[in-house]
């Protein structure tokens with residue numbers, strides 16, 4: 265069975281890749297992704313300069329997913345730019361995740377990426393922090409509009425955005441209206457972790473992670489329905505853009521759901537963290553089996569074709 269597909273004109277061997285932040289901080293992790301069955305890959309969201317991130321424990325596995333408050337640990341944008349320069353783009357596309365601490369940092373980084381003439385595709389992480397006391401950029405719609413206008417004029421090529429989850433139809437409408445005003449926003453990745461969850465260990469009567477009094481982003485099975493809704497909401501509202509699905513994927517069935525909901529590529533985060541890069545081979549087998557049972561030869565036959573009742 266053929267799992268090949270296309271994304272912004274680039275061929276992919278499979279509609280699968282890592283979620284930014286997982287298995288993509290340092291070169292040996294990135295090399296493992298490059299060698300894996302993933303059809304594409306993305307770097308850890310980077311800042312202008314290297315960051316240690318938050319004190320540990322900062323990630324914890326939960327019964328149905330994970331909680332994390334990593335604090336943007338990364339090697340700094342030039343490290344990933346070096347990686348991008350030596351990446352084999354014939355092997356698979358590379359996405360370059362950017363999460364500047366300020367708008368200026370974001371503009372500086374995309375300017376450097378542009379000057380490097382790298383084929384890597386930029387994914388702007390809109391969960392990046394805003395001015396203290398204000399909501400993350402993805403939840404501050406004025407700031408969202410400003411950052412997209414600024415990056416659109418600073419960066420001459422198509423780029424994408426990684427969105428936090430939304431939970432109100434009015435928010436889907438409002439964010440899509442903003443995104444649709446920027447032709448250069450060629451793709452939308454839904455979703456980032458569900459922010460500021462909390463899990464408790466009843467034996468020690470404590471939280472599970474050290475940063476932020478135990479508050480952290482939730483990933484894994486818990487977020488699948490929210491991820492599918494955000495993928496389908498933006499798929500319906502942004503017909504000119506491609507959607508990358510992320511959230512709650514650990515089986516071929518979950519991949520099939522994201523593709524039906526409108527995703528062109530499906531990212532794997534928590535399950536990749538737990539299982540390692542061999543997960544991509546397993547997901548391909550499971551997806552191929554589902555397609556075979558249903559008589560589908562190509563992804564395009566069912567991609568985005570979710571039926572309502």
Ligand SMILES: CC(C)(C)CCc1c(C(=O)O)[nH]c(=O)[nH]c1=O
Pocket residue numbers: 285309332333334335336337363389391392393456457481
């Ligand atoms: C949450 C931020 C630290 C502002 C951005 C980086 C990030 C992190 C992180 O580095 O803590 N974790 C996530 O689940 N999603 C993210 O986008």
